[in-house]
Amino acid sequence: xxEPPLSDSLTxxxxxxxxxxxxxxxxxxxxxxxxxxxxxxxxxxxxxLTTQGEARSTDVARRLGVTHPSAIKTxxxxxxxxxxxxxxxRGIFLTPAGQELAHRVRARHRLIVELLLSVGVPRxxxxxxxxxxxxxxxxxxxxxxxxxxxxx
Amino acid sequence: xxEPPLSDSLTxxxxxxxxxxxxxxxxxxxxxxxxxxxxxxxxxxxxxLTTQGEARSTDVARRLGVTHPSAIKTxxxxxxxxxxxxxxxRGIFLTPAGQELAHRVRARHRLIVELLLSVGVPRxxxxxxxxxxxxxxxxxxxxxxxxxxxxx
DNA sequence: ACTTAAGTGTAGCCAAGGCTACATTCCAGA
DNA sequence: TCTGGAATGTAGCCTTGGCTACACTTAAGT
Numbered sequence: 001x002x003e004p005p006l007s008d009s010l011t012x013x014x015x016x017x018x019x020x021x022x023x024x025x026x027x028x029x030x031x032x033x034x035x036x037x038x039x040x041x042x043x044x045x046x047x048x049l050t051t052q053g054e055a056r057s058t059d060v061a062r063r064l065g066v067t068h069p070s071a072i073k074t075x076x077x078x079x080x081x082x083x084x085x086x087x088x089x090r091g092i093f094l095t096p097a098g099q100e101l102a103h104r105v106r107a108r109h110r111l112i113v114e115l116l117l118s119v120g121v122p123r124x125x126x127x128x129x130x131x132x133x134x135x136x137x138x139x140x141x142x143x144x145x146x147x148x149x150x151x152x
Numbered sequence: 153x154x155e156p157p158l159s160d161s162l163t164x165x166x167x168x169x170x171x172x173x174x175x176x177x178x179x180x181x182x183x184x185x186x187x188x189x190x191x192x193x194x195x196x197x198x199x200x201l202t203t204q205g206e207a208r209s210t211d212v213a214r215r216l217g218v219t220h221p222s223a224i225k226t227x228x229x230x231x232x233x234x235x236x237x238x239x240x241x242r243g244i245f246l247t248p249a250g251q252e253l254a255h256r257v258r259a260r261h262r263l264i265v266e267l268l269l270s271v272g273v274p275r276x277x278x279x280x281x282x283x284x285x286x287x288x289x290x291x292x293x294x295x296x297x298x299x300x301x302x303x304x
Numbered sequence: 305a306c307t308t309a310a311g312t313g314t315a316g317c318c319a320a321g322g323c324t325a326c327a328t329t330c331c332a333g334a
Numbered sequence: 335t336c337t338g339g340a341a342t343g344t345a346g347c348c349t350t351g352g353c354t355a356c357a358c359t360t361a362a363g364t
Contacts, residue, residue: 022215022216022217023214023215023216023217024217024280025279025280025283026192026215026216026217026218026283027217028280028283028284029188029280029283029284030351030352032284033185033188033284034320036181036185037320037321040178056341056342057341057342057343058340058341058342062175063174063175063178064174064175064178065174065175065176065178065179066178066321066322066323067322067323067324068341068342068343069322069323069324069342069343069344069345070321070322070323072342072343072344073320073321073322074320074321077320077321088329088342088343089328089329089330089341089342089343115271116293116296119267119271119296119297119300120296120299120300121292121293121296121297122292122296124292125290125292125293125296126293127177128176128177128180128181128290129288129289129290129293131177131178131180131181131288132180132181132184132185132285132287132288133284133285133288133289135284136281136283136284136285137281137285138277138280138281140273140274140276140277141268141273141277141278141281144268144271144272144273144274144277145271145273147272148271148272182321182322186349186350189350189351208311208312209311209312209313210310210311210312218351218352218353219352219353219354220311220312220313221312221313221314221315221352221353221354222351222352222353224312224313224314225350225351225352226350226351229350229351240312240313240359241311241312241313241358241359241360
């Protein structure tokens with residue numbers, strides 16, 4: 001999935017038939033969708049590296065609930081994108097870029113879980129739903145969440 | 153994408169290495185991801201039918217920001233799944249099941265936008281982010297949102 | 305009544321991300 | 335040391351959901 005051009009964001013005159021705006025929104029959602037995979041993997045690998053000292057493809061597969069060939073294929077994509085490195089039969093490691101991304105993703109995840117909890121979502125549901133929702137929260141939304149939690 | 157078995161949900165003893173739980177969460181997120189497309193289309197078609205009186209594939213394509221062959225392909229899927237009907241060169245219509253789904257999806261969308269607004273997310277971001285997040289909100293979360301908005 | 309542009313449909317390509325089946329490598333215990 | 339099972343890697347298939355290029359209807363304007 002190649003990201004669509006996401007064309008120029010002309011501000012829409014109020015009250016106009018806002019088709020382009022809607023199309024942009026869907027476009028943004030599609031881009032986010034294609035990034036979710038990369039984000040989940042990087043976060044998980046970072047987690048494994050810090051808690052277990054190593055990240056092996058089977059561990060990644062098991063934690064994600066997919067078969068190991070699926071995991072390996074995606075890890076290959078991470079390598080292509082310069083986020084991870086791995087030598088055959090050795091573990092997986094993150095490049096600085098990968099680590100950077102992992103930390104950003106984790107912070108975002110935690111923020112969203114916190115917000116969900118603070119509006120009364122049960123812990124289990126908050127954790128589960130955040131797993132999907134986190135990939136769609138824009139900067140503006142994250143800022144608002146932080147401010148809300150702060151002012152509570 | 154076929155939905156994975158989503159294996160048995162044994163409740164996890166607290167403090168244990170909660171791998172299965174995490175795998176289940178990712179599994180749930182994957183299922184949700186494959187449903188997003190269907191939900192978006194059904195909601196949009198319903199919207200076009202009520203506001204324009206008809207839903208044509210090019211309109212759907214334009215509103216979603218994709219080419220019309222892409223739209224047609226997905227609409228074919230809706231037909232396969234019994235959510236929509238269409239005769240060549242005529243418009244697209246929703247079956248009762250499709251309408252039911254459309255209404256549920258729209259209600260959910262609105263609820264999420266409302267919640268985001270109520271915690272201080274700017275309108276534009278709320279609308280855009282809801283487009284992606286809505287597909288991941290569980291029943292428990294939606295109930296919590298409703299309760300939160302109610303008690304405000 | 306024709307012609308033509310817009311709308312609609314079809315064919316075929318690509319990448320992502322699942323899967324199963326099979327091959328290879330590693331390492332621990334006999 | 336050697337050997338067998340677990341871990342890892344590869345090959346090949348499927349579906350989804352994008353795309354472009356091309357074909358066919360429909361309907362509108364002259």
